[in-house]
Amino acid sequence: TLDLAERAARMLGATVRELTVHAVDGVDLSIRKGEVMGLVGESGCGKSTLGRMVAGLHPPSAGQIRFRGRDVASLKGADAREAALKVQMVFQDPMSSLNPRMRVDQIVGEAPRVHGLAGSGEIDAYVEAALQRVGLDPAMRKRYPHQFSGGQRARIGIARALAVQPDFIVCDESVAALDVSIQAQILNLFMDLREELDLTYLFISHDLGVVEHISDRIAIMYLGRMVEQGASEEIFTAPNHPYTQALLAEIPTFATTKKTYSAIKGEIPSPIDPPPGCHFHPRCPHAFERCRVERPALKEIAANRYSACHLNDMS
Numbered sequence: 055t056l057d058l059a060e061r062a063a064r065m066l067g068a069t070v071r072e073l074t075v076h077a078v079d080g081v082d083l084s085i086r087k088g089e090v091m092g093l094v095g096e097s098g099c100g101k102s103t104l105g106r107m108v109a110g111l112h113p114p115s116a117g118q119i120r121f122r123g124r125d126v127a128s129l130k131g132a133d134a135r136e137a138a139l140k141v142q143m144v145f146q147d148p149m150s151s152l153n154p155r156m157r158v159d160q161i162v163g164e165a166p167r168v169h170g171l172a173g174s175g176e177i178d179a180y181v182e183a184a185l186q187r188v189g190l191d192p193a194m195r196k197r198y199p200h201q202f203s204g205g206q207r208a209r210i211g212i213a214r215a216l217a218v219q220p221d222f223i224v225c226d227e228s229v230a231a232l233d234v235s236i237q238a239q240i241l242n243l244f245m246d247l248r249e250e251l252d253l254t255y256l257f258i259s260h261d262l263g264v265v266e267h268i269s270d271r272i273a274i275m276y277l278g279r280m281v282e283q284g285a286s287e288e289i290f291t292a293p294n295h296p297y298t299q300a301l302l303a304e305i306p307t308f309a310t311t312k313k314t315y316s317a318i319k320g321e322i323p324s325p326i327d328p329p330p331g332c333h334f335h336p337r338c339p340h341a342f343e344r345c346r347v348e349r350p351a352l353k354e355i356a357a358n359r360y361s362a363c364h365l366n367d368m369s
């Protein structure tokens with residue numbers, strides 16, 4: 055699965071950077087210290103691009119990323135380095151994000167060594183502590199990634215992120231490649247680490263079911279725009295936006311035991327030439343004339359509850 059910007063860039067033969075601004079358009083997201091923010095949307099909705107911007111891996115061409123209240127782009131020297139280290143990313147597929155020619159101790163120890171967080175004599179202890187935290191036997195530290203199971207590789211990816219003692223972790227589809235039972239183990243690990251280390255997470259997934267139990271709040275994106283945000287429980291008990299309702303209809307346990315909503319119809323449209331008005335209108339069961347011409351603004355519809363749908367103006 056490719057991100058919106060990547061997909062668009064391939065089709066146009068342009069560079070990803072030039073199209074970034076279209077990948078994430080007018081998105082406002084603030085994450086409080088200690089909370090888990092789930093970010094959900096279909097492949098190509100711009101959620102990974104947003105995650106990479108938050109993690110400092112992809113500079114926004116417009117707008118700001120603020121960390122602890124300060125615009126990250128304006129930071130210099132030690133402040134910039136500190137901000138970069140405090141926000142770490144755990145990637146989608148451990149097999150492709152772990153260098154196959156590096157041993158686990160080299161993978162986990164690389165960032166602390168490069169950034170001078172540990173002297174050469176201390177790296178081993180650093181690596182051991184990181185591996186123990188994620189439930190891996192430090193005795194396995196001389197092995198290579200292919201000698202581990204998928205779940206263990208996910209743990210290695212997490213240990214690598216933890217090795218620089220971050221405050222904030224961006225998880226991009228971090229459990230998507232795993233079997234369901236292993237997914238649950240890794241999600242539990244994320245939650246244990248949150249308690250132990252006082253972490254904050256932006257947890258990105260295409261699967262609303264995955265983020266349900268771990269998120270305090272959930273943000274839903276569609277074709278580069280934020281369509282709904284709210285407390286996790288409210289999103290699940292009273293989804294406002296027709297797109298959120300459609301995503302819920304795709305979760306088997308939800309669809310059978312709770313309210314029924316229409317499943318989503320049709321393919322996700324081209325990110326290069328998204329539908330006018332509300333991007334969701336060709337797939338929305340409630341679309342009406344205004345939806346085809348006017349973009350719905352993200353409005354506060356209740357306390358700390360936001361949705362971008364014209365239907366909210368009619369009730």
Ligand code: SF4
Nearest residue numbers: 332335338345363364
């Ligand atoms: Fe559907 Fe219109 Fe609301 Fe968009 S604005 S979600 S098309 S009802």
Ligand code: MG
Nearest residue numbers: 055056057102
């Ligand atoms: Mg992605």
